[in-house]
Amino acid sequence: MDENKTHLVFTPTSPAQLSFIERVDNVNDELVDALRIPGMQIIIYGPSGAGKTTLLINKLNQLYESQVITRCMVGMTMEQIILDGFDQLNPYFTSECVSSEKISISSDLKLSYFGLKTQIENYFQEKSQRLLPMQLTPQRLAYYFGHSNNCWVLEDFHKINEEEKIKLSQIMKVFMDSSFEFPELKIIAVGAVDSAREVVQYDPEMKQRVSEIYVPLMSDNEIAKIIYKGEELLNVSFKSSLIKRVQRFSSGLASVCHYLCLNMCTNSGIYVTADEKINLNEDDFDKAVEKYVKASSDTLKEIFDRAIKVNRVRKYNNPHIILKAILQLGKDGLTHNEILNKIQKTIPDYPAGNLTTYLKQLQHTTRGEILRYDKNAGNYSFSSPFVKAYAHCLLTNQAKKNISLDEVQIPLNELTKIFIKSFMVQFDNGK
Numbered sequence: 001m002d003e004n005k006t007h008l009v010f011t012p013t014s015p016a017q018l019s020f021i022e023r024v025d026n027v028n029d030e031l032v033d034a035l036r037i038p039g040m041q042i043i044i045y046g047p048s049g050a051g052k053t054t055l056l057i058n059k060l061n062q063l064y065e066s067q068v069i070t071r072c073m074v075g076m077t078m079e080q081i082i083l084d085g086f087d088q089l090n091p092y093f094t095s096e097c098v099s100s101e102k103i104s105i106s107s108d109l110k111l112s113y114f115g116l117k118t119q120i121e122n123y124f125q126e127k128s129q130r131l132l133p134m135q136l137t138p139q140r141l142a143y144y145f146g147h148s149n150n151c152w153v154l155e156d157f158h159k160i161n162e163e164e165k166i167k168l169s170q171i172m173k174v175f176m177d178s179s180f181e182f183p184e185l186k187i188i189a190v191g192a193v194d195s196a197r198e199v200v201q202y203d204p205e206m207k208q209r210v211s212e213i214y215v216p217l218m219s220d221n222e223i224a225k226i227i228y229k230g231e232e233l234l235n236v237s238f239k240s241s242l243i244k245r246v247q248r249f250s251s252g253l254a255s256v257c258h259y260l261c262l263n264m265c266t267n268s269g270i271y272v273t274a275d276e277k278i279n280l281n282e283d284d285f286d287k288a289v290e291k292y293v294k295a296s297s298d299t300l301k302e303i304f305d306r307a308i309k310v311n312r313v314r315k316y317n318n319p320h321i322i323l324k325a326i327l328q329l330g331k332d333g334l335t336h337n338e339i340l341n342k343i344q345k346t347i348p349d350y351p352a353g354n355l356t357t358y359l360k361q362l363q364h365t366t367r368g369e370i371l372r373y374d375k376n377a378g379n380y381s382f383s384s385p386f387v388k389a390y391a392h393c394l395l396t397n398q399a400k401k402n403i404s405l406d407e408v409q410i411p412l413n414e415l416t417k418i419f420i421k422s423f424m425v426q427f428d429n430g431k
């Protein structure tokens with residue numbers, strides 16, 4: 001049996017490779033088709049943690065020679081993004097890098113790349129600002145990408161401001177039109193939002209040449225497949241009741257599944273594939289949850305604080321009202337109407353428009369992405385069951401003690417108990 005490192009099998013914070021599982025057929029096929037069609041631009045969207053990056057990286061590795069990945073951050077301009085793409089092409093144009101027989105870059109092309117690079121550097125020294133010089137046009141960018149056989153991945157493109165995003169549509173057009181010369185040239189924009197148009201607002205005329213791919217959260221079946229794959233790679237066996245628990249706790253987020261399985265293994269001293277099969281049981285699971293809570297309680301607090309932050313006093317404390325109503329309703333996956341009805345039971349004149357605005361905001365990074373919207377089902381849920389349990393715990397404690405939210409203190413061990421209890425209740429109810 002091959003020896004695998006546990007940290008490379010269960011990867012809660014990086015794209016899975018060893019334990020990568022193929023996604024349901026249509027998602028897989030759509031992406032593979034879109035990657036193969038020359039000139040087809042791609043937008044991948046869906047909830048945070050659904051597995052967009054992992055799917056893309058694995059498919060690119062199977063189908064592509066190489067790719068340039070630009071990670072977008074809040075506040076980045078399109079100029080900065082273009083420069084990042086341009087800078088990352090550097091190795092393909094240096095003479096030392098002969099990456100494959102397929103890529104042959106003429107000395108003229110190298111000269112042109114470095115000429116432009118020097119111009120840009122001089123330009124920055126003069127202006128001391130990251131503004132794009134005129135010479136780096138989308139056409140030239142496409143030309144360098146094309147010649148180096150690269151496609152360009154824009155990760156987390158949803159974080160970019162609207163007015164900056166508009167420029168991408170123009171660049172996509174140029175990349176599309178260059179596909180005759182460079183069949184592999186394409187832009188793949190990835191965003192954690194619930195419609196492709198929120199990632200890139202492209203022109204209607206481009207519709208035929210942009211593939212929109214929705215990556216949903218994982219089904220329980222898919223979560224189980226990750227666990228089975230891990231079992232095989234590490235020669236361990238999770239008790240069947242544990243598989244159900246991990247599915248329940250993960251609620252579609254593979255990262256939670258990876259985290260819990262990783263903790264169960266490392267707690268038992270399994271750092272590489274075991275020589276003889278090792279069984280893992282409920283005790284290991286509880287310990288894993290405890291560790292997870294310890295590691296994530298600060299993050300949970302931060303998400304919650306962001307979600308309910310009020311910048312100025314308004315008639316309604318909207319985030320607070322909405323989260324409370326969702327928690328009181330108890331179940332996951334609530335429609336706009338269900339939430340509105342619940343709120344209006346206590347605040348009869350609460351405006352539907354406020355709910356619409358804040359449901360949108362609560363999915364955004366500025367509010368910790370505390371909620372998520374399931375496009376297929378048309379309903380809202382907490383972004384993870386842990387966030388939900390944490391919010392529940394804080395709000396009930398606050399109400400019970402009649403203090404402000406800032407004053408609520410929950411010791412870690414209590415938090416762990418509450419988590420396990422709240423998941424087990426759901427579990428026992430067979431939900």
Ligand SMILES: Nc1ncnc2c1ncn2[C@@H]1O[C@H](COP(=O)(O)OP(=O)(O)O)[C@@H](O)[C@H]1O
Binds near residue numbers: 050253
């Ligand atoms: N197909 C998959 N097989 C196994 N693990 C996966 C798969 N997709 C995602 N994961 C795991 O889930 C977590 C989140 O995935 P990621 O691709 O970062 O999601 P997103 O980009 O949608 O936010 C990572 O820990 C990753 O290892």
Ligand SMILES: [Mg+2]
Binds near residue numbers: 053
């Ligand atoms: Mg991602």
